[in-house]
Amino acid sequence: MDIKNMQEAELKAAIKKVMQDNFGLSDIADDADFIKDLKIDSITRMELLLKLEDEFGVRVEDNDAQNMLSVDATAQLLKKIAG
Amino acid sequence: MASKIVVTGLGWSTPFGCDLDQAFDALFNGKTATFRTQNINLDGLYCQVSAQIPRNEAIFPFEKWQKELPGNKASMFTIFGLEAAERALLDAKLIDQEGGYVDQNLKIGVVVGSGIGGLEDHFNTSQVILEKGANRVSAFYVPAALINLLPGHIAIRHKIKGPNQSQVAACSTGAIAIADGARMIVEGRCDIMVVGAGEASIGRLGIAGFCALRALASGYNDNPQQASRPFDKKRSGFVMGEGAGILILESEESAKRRGAKIYCEYLGAGLSNDAYHMTSPCADGAGAIAAISDALYWSKKTPNQVQYINAHATSTGLGDAAEMSAIKFIFGDCIEKNSFAVSSIKGAIGHMLGAAGSVEAVATILSLHKQKLLPTINLEEPDEFAYHNDKLINLVPNNGIEASLDCVMSTSFGFGGHNVALVFGRY
Incomplete structure (x- = not known):
């Protein structure tokens, strides 16, 4: 998927679809905290990063990945990386 | 020291389903589960026959486990073992519902192994490395493939905090796990043990490996239901199966205290x-x-x-x-x-x-x-x-x-x- 041409809402929906398809996570609020609210463990967050990278054809640095703690934050980060 | 050890619960995952009576009846009535292998590329291999657990909800609750452990979090040998263990714990009335916890006052442990563990995880992950690069390996790969994650997952799911370990002894793994679990009760470390094994090695790598050893049945690809024939003159090797078997071993005192149903005595x-x-x-x-x-x-x-x-x-x-x-x-x-x-x-x-x-x-x-x-x-x-x-x-x-x-x-x-x-x- 080409992030550059995606609207923000479209990108967030695509992120949620990755979370639903791979980890069975549904009804995720845009600002829900992956750790505190969704209780996603660290291995699953690493796996989510891998799936998102594959889905959107990007590579996220480990330092940046630590900030992927909500759908909002993830969408912003992906937009930034895609330029 | 326990005077007698009894069996108070049984569970299995088989190609005839996970219900004890239903699968026993299929065996008793001489049914066979050996067919041409489905959904696996076995091109170039002489044996195309196996006894798969059909990927069919009526036979095994694949969707339930996909929900519990989504996204390749657990390997199939673990999932077959988890279902058998859950059924054995329910059968023994040590839990009262799926995903239930055991009574935290019980002295209970787990000895459950696998012969090969996540063989197909190794194969699939190697493919990812070759095709996409080493940095594309799943974070779930190692914990999914590890044999001891089968007893580990049983402990996590049912909060069983006693001794927990895996046995690995090829085709005698399940039996050795039973023997070792029993010793935990004899020693007095535990009153109840969840014992057995799970296996799911029917895949391209597993079948290829045993074909290389010429251990699998040859000459039955066109009549697969006759391929596995112990003691028969026309036998030509084994047919690979998959599944799990779990027993609940318990000291007689504990079983009586709980008023548990007793199948038999484990003698040794x-x-x-x-x-x-x-x-x-x-x-x-x-x-x-x-x-x-x-x-x-x-x-x-x-x-x-x-x-x-x-x-x-x-x-x-x-x-x-x-x-x-x-x-x-x-x-x-x-x-x-x-x-x-x-x-x-x-x-x-x-x-x-x-x-x-x-x-x-x-x-x-x-x-x-x-x-x-x-x-x-x-x-x-x-x-x-x-x-x-x-x-x-x-x-x-x-x-x-x-x-x-x-x-x-x-x-x-x-x-x-x-x-x-x-x-x-x-x-």
Whole structure:
């Protein structure tokens, strides 16, 4: 998927679809905290990063990945990386 | 120290489903689960036959486990084992619902192994590295493939905080896990043990590996239902199966205290090693003789007190012959007196490798409990070695029969020369 041409809402929906398809996570609020609210463990967050990278054809640095703690934050980060 | 150990719960995942009675009835009625392998590319391999658990919700709750452990978090051998363990815990009334926790005051542990573990995870992950690069490996790969994550997941799901470990002993894994679990109760460390094994190695790598050893059945791709034929002259190797078998072993005191249903008494195990060859058994069955004799010793039984052996009988030439010569050496007099039977369920559900010993232990215990012997299917012309002084051993050919059983044995032998015999008695 080409992030550059995606609207923000479209990108967030695509992120949620990755979370639903791979980890069975549904009804995720845009600002829900992956750790505190969704209780996603660290291995699953690493796996989510891998799936998102594959889905959107990007590579996220480990330092940046630590900030992927909500759908909002993830969408912003992906937009930034895609330029 | 426990005076007696009893069996208070059973569970299995088989190609005939996970319900104890339903799968037992399928075995009793001589049904077979060996078919052409589905959904796996086996191009170029001589054996296309296996006994898969059909990917069908009516047979196994795949969706339930995909929800519980989504996204390849757990390997299939673990999922088969988790379902069998959950069913055994429910059967023993140690949990009252799926995903339930055991009473935290109980002294309970887990010894559950696998022969090979996440073999297909290794294969699939290697493919990812070759095709996409080493940094594309799943974070779930290592924990999914590890054999000890099967007992680990059982502990997590049911909050079982006692001793927890895995056994690895090829095709005798499940049986060794049972023997080792029992020792935890004998020592007094635990009152209750969840024991057994799971296996899921039917894949391109697993089938290719055993094809390379020429261990799998040849010549039956067009009539796969006849491919697994223990003791039969036309057998040509084993058929790979998959699944899991789990038992709940418990001290008699604990079982009585809980008012638990008791299937039978676990009398003891015999253990030995061939110390001979990586894959071949000693032709004279010396290792098997040692394990069976050891089992009788620890069980305080004489050969004439054993009415039935659920044989390892993989349907390979060397293995079947070695086992039969051991059985004839020890039980010769019983064979002549007609009071003795030997059968193998591998004709029906193939060889589940590491899980075979525990699935067959479940079948043996159900035989004892129901007083019904399971048949050896695809038996048309028994090999010469099935005769003792011109008398054919009762191999329970093709149809199950009613029987009067007090004491039964299940044997398991694995690559590496690992030999195990388990003995169960009527309670």
